[in-house]
Amino acid sequence: MILKIKKYLPYVLGVLCVVLMFGFEFLDDHSSEYIKAKSEYQLSIDSVSAALVRVKNIAKGTPEYSAYLLAVENKNKAKPVFYKVKEAEVFFGFKTKKIFWASFGPMFCVFLYVLYMMFRSCYFDKKNIGVKVLNSLVLGGVLFYLLWIFHPFEDLSNVSYYFMTIVCSIFIVIAIHYITKFNEHTRNKLKNQNLALAKLKINSASDEEKEEVLDEIERIVKQE
Structure with missing residues (x-):
C-alpha cells in the first residue's frame, strides 16, 4: 500500500499543482451580484455628474465659480507632473x-x-x-x-x-x-x-x- 502511494503521489501532486496554478482561468472575473451592483453604482455616478453640470451652469459668474475654475486650473497643472513621476516609477509593467x-x-x-x-x-x-x-x-x-x-x-x-x-x-x-x-x-x-x-x-x-x-x-x- 505504501509503495503504491509513493509511486503515484508525484502524479497526484503534479495534477494538484496544475489545478492550483491554472484553475483560476475557469473562474468568472466577478460574480453577477458584483456586476449588477457596479452597474447601479455607475448610474448613480452619471446622475451626480449631470447634476454637477447643472450646478456649474447656475454658479457661473459667482466668486465661488471663479474659485472652482482656479482650483481646476491648478489641478490640471499638477496632473501631468504627477503622471510623469508615476510613469518613472513603473518597473517592468x-x-x-x-x-x-x-x-x-x-x-x-x-x-x-x-x-x-x-x-x-x-x-x-x-x-x-x-x-x-x-x-x-x-x-x-x-x-x-x-x-x-x-x-x-x-x-x-x-x-x-x-x-x-x-x-x-x-x-x-x-x-x-x-x-x-x-x-x-x-x-x-x-x-x-x-x-x-x-x-x-x-x-x-x-x-x-x-x-x-x-x-x-x-x-x-x-x-x-
Whole structure:
C-alpha cells in the first residue's frame, strides 16, 4: 500500500499543482451580484455628474465659480507632473520596483528550486518518472508566471502564454537531460581512466602496496 502511494503521489501532486496554478482561468472575473451592483453604482455616478453640470451652469459668474475654475486650473497643472513621476516609477509593467520584486523574487526562487530538483532527480532518482513529471509540471507553471511578470507579450492571449510555457518547459527539460547525460558521460570516462591507472599500478606494485591500490580501486568503483 505504501509503495503504491509513493509511486503515484508525484502524479497526484503534479495534477494538484496544475489545478492550483491554472484553475483560476475557469473562474468568472466577478460574480453577477458584483456586476449588477457596479452597474447601479455607475448610474448613480452619471446622475451626480449631470447634476454637477447643472450646478456649474447656475454658479457661473459667482466668486465661488471663479474659485472652482482656479482650483481646476491648478489641478490640471499638477496632473501631468504627477503622471510623469508615476510613469518613472513603473518597473517592468509594475507600479513600483517593490511590487515587481515582490512578484518576481519568490517566483524566481521557486524556479531555481525546481531546476535543482530536476537536476537532482536526473542524478539520484533516474528511474522515478513520477518525480520528473511533477518537476516538469511545476516548472511549466513557474515559467508561465515569469513570462507574465515581464509583460513582453502582454497583447497575446492566454493560449499564447500557455504555448510559450510548454515550449520553454520542453526546451529546459531536454537541456537538463542532455546536461546530466554529458556530466554522467564525463564522470564515467574519468572513472574508467582512474580504473585503468589503478590497474597499471597494481601490476607494478609490491605486495605491501597492493592492498592500498585495491582500496583505491574500490573507492573508484563506489563513486557516483
